[in-house]
Amino acid sequence: MRWLLLIILLTGCSAIPLSSSAPQVDRVPTGTLDAATARTSLAALPVAAPGRMDGYVRDCADGKACVFGQPWFDTDGDGCDQRSQVLARDLTGVERKPGRCGVQAGTLDDPYTGSRVTGVSKIQIDHVVPLAEMWRSGASAWAPEQRLAAANDLRNLVAVSSKVNRSKSDKTPDEWMPPNAGYACSYGRIYVTVKAAYGLSVAPAERSALENALTACG
Known part of the structure; x- marks a missing residue:
C-alpha cells in the first residue's frame, strides 16, 4: 500500500476510484449536440478521404507559417485566453494567479481516463478534433481568421491529463x-459537433468509429 501512495503523490494522478461526491467525467462543453442530433449531423457530413497535409505548420516561432494562428488567442477580448478559460471551466478548486486571469492551481477529474489530476503542469488542453485533422478535412481552404476562430473554439477544447493528450x-x-x-458517447458528441459546425468531411473509417461511439449513448 505504501508504494501505491508514493506513486499517487509523485504523479498527481489518483489510482483510487473517484468518490460519489467527485465531479462527473461525462461533462461536455456548452453547445455540444445531444446524442440524437449528433447522429443526424454525422449522417449528413460529407464523406471523403483525408486531404494532404501540404502547407500545414502549427509552429508559430521564428516566423513559421502558424496556419491556425497564435495558440490560446483571446478570441472574445475579455482579457482571458482560451487555455485559462478551459482550465477555469473544467477544474475544481481553481486558484487564479494574483491579479490575473491565469489559473495556477486546481484539480481535474480527467474525462479521458477517469483519474484525478492535481497540478496545472500535469494538465493540457486537447483539441477533440485535432487541428491537423481540421486541416486535412477542409480547413486548408479557409481564411486565416476562420482557422484562428476554430482553433480556439471552446466547444472543441477539453482539459485532460498531459500524458493522455500526448498519446x-x-x-x-x-x-x-x-x-x-x-466517455465514448460524450467524446463522439463533441467531435461531431465540431465537424458539423465547420462543415468538415469525415473519412469512412472515422465515420464508422463515430457511429460506434454514439451507440454508447443509448
Whole structure:
C-alpha cells in the first residue's frame, strides 16, 4: 500500500476510484449536440478521404507559417485566453494567479481516463478534433481568421491529463478513443459537433468509429 501512495503523490494522478461526491467525467462543453442530433449531423457530413497535409505548420516561432494562428488567442477580448478559460471551466478548486486571469492551481477529474489530476503542469488542453485533422478535412481552404476562430473554439477544447493528450496526438476516432470507455458517447458528441459546425468531411473509417461511439449513448 505504501508504494501505491508514493506513486499517487509523485504523479498527481489518483489510482483510487473517484468518490460519489467527485465531479462527473461525462461533462461536455456548452453547445455540444445531444446524442440524437449528433447522429443526424454525422449522417449528413460529407464523406471523403483525408486531404494532404501540404502547407500545414502549427509552429508559430521564428516566423513559421502558424496556419491556425497564435495558440490560446483571446478570441472574445475579455482579457482571458482560451487555455485559462478551459482550465477555469473544467477544474475544481481553481486558484487564479494574483491579479490575473491565469489559473495556477486546481484539480481535474480527467474525462479521458477517469483519474484525478492535481497540478496545472500535469494538465493540457486537447483539441477533440485535432487541428491537423481540421486541416486535412477542409480547413486548408479557409481564411486565416476562420482557422484562428476554430482553433480556439471552446466547444472543441477539453482539459485532460498531459500524458493522455500526448498519446492521442493528432489521431482520429478510428485510431484513438479515450481509455475511459464510459466517455465514448460524450467524446463522439463533441467531435461531431465540431465537424458539423465547420462543415468538415469525415473519412469512412472515422465515420464508422463515430457511429460506434454514439451507440454508447443509448
